[in-house]
Amino acid sequence: MIHYTVLPLEAVMEGIDHEDFPRPVEIVMNGVTMQVHPINARQARIVRLISCNLQDYLNPQYAPGRMIEFQPFLQG
16 A cells, blocks of 8 residues: 655554554354454454355445444353
8 A cells, every 4th residue: 555645654654553452353143254343242343244145245234333242152
């Protein structure tokens, strides 16, 4: 990506190594594997769909940026 700017490189790259959000995690909800940013123990924001039916991409329920509620569980 090329940025054309009058700002110095230090100002453009400031904070690039600082993470404001936790790392995305993968969850499966209703058969759709998606990557989400956890907000708290029961809520997350959808980042992207990883594995799903092609029609799920058109479903606004799974749109990136949408908040979802899920029931976390431990695999064992």
